[in-house]
Amino acid sequence: MGPQHPSTHGVFRMIVTLDGERIVKLKPVFGYLHRNHEKIAESTSYLASMPYTDRLDYLCSMTNNWAYALAVEKLGGLTVPDRAQYLRVIMAELTRLVNHSCLVGFLFNDLGTSFTPLLYAFREREKILDLFEALSGSRMMCNYQRFGGCRVDPSPEWLAAAKALVDNFPRFLDEYETMLTGNEIMLARTQGVGRLSAADAINAGITGPILRASGVDYDLRKVDGTGFYPRFDFRVPLGAHGDTYDRYMMRILEMRESVKILQQAFRDLPAGPIMDPKAKLRGFRPKAGEAYGRLEGPKGELGFYLVSDGSPNPYRYRVRPPSLINLTLLEDMCLGHTIADSVVILGSIDIVLGEVDR
C-alpha cells in the first residue's frame, strides 16, 4: 500500500502480507520524504534552522520551534522571560488543538466517512490559523519562537480574540463528540482494534497520547516540567485498553485539558519583556558542548539534540521525532486484523511524514 494511497497520510508505504484479509506481516517503508533536514541544519546558522523546524511536522510548527529553541537555549545558557514562557504555552496548546482536531478528522476519513468530520475540524483549524497569521504573518509556517523568547508581542486585541476562541472551543468539542463518539460504526470498528500493551509501548519508546492510551501516566509537561507547565492546573487523561478507540478518546480529552490550560494562561499572562536581552539571534555562537531540548508535542516527545563546537552552526543536529518512533510498533498492532483495520490503526497513530523522514 502506498506511497500514493488516500489513507497512508502522505508518502508512506506498507508492504503487507495477507492471509485472506488478515494481516500476517507488515513492513513499513520510509524515506519518500527524506529532505535532509538534519544535514541542512548542520550547514546553516542556528537561526536559519528555525524555519526548517516549521516544516518538520507541518501541523505543529509552534511546538517544533519551541523544542528547538529549548535546545539552543540550553546550549547558549539563555533564560526566557516570564511573559514569553506564558506565550509559548499558549501557542503550544493552540497547536495541540489544531493537531488533535485535524487528527480526529483524518481518522474518520480513514474509517470511511466522506469528509464531514474533517470539514468541522478544518473549520476550527482556520480560526486558530487566523490567530497565528495575525501574530506571525504566516498560516502554517509560523516561525514564531526564537531562542531567548518570542518574536513579537501579541496586542491586547489579539489576546482578546484568542481568549474568545478558546472559551468557545468546548462548544465545538461537544458538537464534535455528539457527532462522533457514540457512533455505532465507529465503536464497532475501533474498540479492541490495534491493541497496544503498556509494556510494549514503554519498551518501544512510544510517547504521547498513544502511550497514555495504554494507561501509562507519562506526560513531559508533568514529568519534565518544561516551560511553565508546573504552574498550571490540569489533568493527564489516561486510557485503559490501548486500542484505537482509547487513542481517539485521548485526543478529545487532551483538547479539553488544553482549553483549561489556555484559560489559565490568559488569566495569568504577566506583562514584561518577551526576549532575553542576552540573546543574540544573528551571529549566535554558543560555547562548545551539547544539549538536548525536549517537549511534550502533540504527537509525543519531540526532542532536538545539538552538539556545538563553538562555530556559528551546529556540529551535529539530530531530531528525535515522535511520529517515527510511534510507528515502530505498527506491525504488532496490525497483526491479525484486516487490511481495512490497518488503515484505521495507522490513522490513530498520528504520523506526519515530514517528521518521520525528515
Place this chain on the structure above:
Amino acid sequence: MSDAEREDLRRHGILLTSLEELYNWGRSNSIWPLQFGLACCAIEMIAAATARFDIARFGAEIFRPSPRQADLMIVSGTVTKKMAPLVVRLWNQMPEPKYCIAMGACAISGGPFKQGYNVLKGIDRFIPVDIYIPGCPPRPEALLHGLTQLQEKIKAERLAGPDTARHLRPENPGEFPIPDYGAHDLQPPNNPALFSPPSLPRKP
C-alpha cells in the same frame, strides 16, 4: 458575428456557440484533481477543499484516489528522488487530456530543501507543468487562483487548426519515461525533451 450581436441574441434566449467553446467550457468547469499529497503543501491543498475556501465553487472538488479517474495532478510538496519515478508513473497513468499544477516552492524548484542531495529540483524536469504556484506553502487562495488560471488555459485550447491543443496532436507523447534509481542520481537526471539545465556562458 460581433460580440455585441451575440450578447443581444443571448438576451433573447438564443445561445449561439461553437462545439469547441462548449467542450472547453464543460472541461474547464469539471476538473477532477488527483488526490495525492507529498508534504506540507498538501495540507493547504486539503484546506482549499474545506469549508472556508471551498474548491467546489470551481467544480474541482472531486479529488480522485486513482489516477485513472483524474485529469489534474497537483504536485503539492517536496518531490524526493525516491518519490519522483512514482510521480511520473502516476502521471503516465492519467488519461489525456491532463494537466499539472506545481504547487509550492518545492515542487517548482526544490524550495528550501534545494541543497538536499535527495530532493528533486523541480518536477518540471520529468513532466510538463501547466501552472506554477509559488509560495511555501502557497495559501489556499493561491491554489484557487492557479486553478482559475488553468481554467482560462483550458478555455483557450483549440480543437483544430495550427494551434491545436497539445493532447490532440498525435506527435505529442502522453507518457513520459520513468527515471531509474541510478548509482548516484536518477537516470536520466531530467527528461531532455522537457528540460535542459541552463548552461552558464563562461568568459575566457
